[in-house]
Amino acid sequence: MSRRLRFISLTPDQQPIVNDAYQHGEKRALRRRAHAILLSHKGHTINQIRDILGVKRDTVSTWLSQWEKDGIEGLQDKPREGRPSLLNESELAVLQQLVEEHPHQLPVLHAKFQDKTGKVVSQDTLRRALKKTATVVSGYAAH
Incomplete structure (x- = not known):
């Protein structure tokens, strides 16, 4: 089964926001999600990001979808x-x-x-x- 390649394309305005979340995010989960977005922006596939971050493929796909839907807010932990x-x-x-x-x-x-x-x-x-x-x-x- 062939999967469509999917990448995030960050605008010049979005790049510093995601970089800041990756480098200075308060929670580790936010930093990992921002890292995934940056890796996708640099051309890494979902499978490559999965291997780099040690998470499931569906997890990476969810992070990308959350970014596409809600931007940086989509990467934040939701209240529970x-x-x-x-x-x-x-x-x-x-x-x-x-x-x-x-x-x-x-x-x-x-x-x-x-x-x-x-x-x-x-x-x-x-x-x-x-x-x-x-x-x-x-x-x-x-x-």
Whole structure:
């Protein structure tokens, strides 16, 4: 089966944008995608780019399509939803109150939280919740 050769042709305005993303992109994924675009612009085939970057052919093809559709924005990571929080707003408020009453006492905090809310969670879950809500209490921050 013969595949059509496909290359990206960058305009003079696009080249510095892609070069900047490749050299200074905040995330590794963006730098790799920009690298693929630059390689395509220089005449490398999808299979050559696949071999250079060590990714699947479909991945390279997707990156090229994303570039063609949305430009540099198409190469950025898309926001993703994570797992829903185990604690709701009222439980977080209870946790905040308990932290003020029992600072630096995670086992006590853990037991009292479970007594007040009836919710069984691990100490690690409480520690993560405290960190996420920007409550910095010595001894609770995950190391």
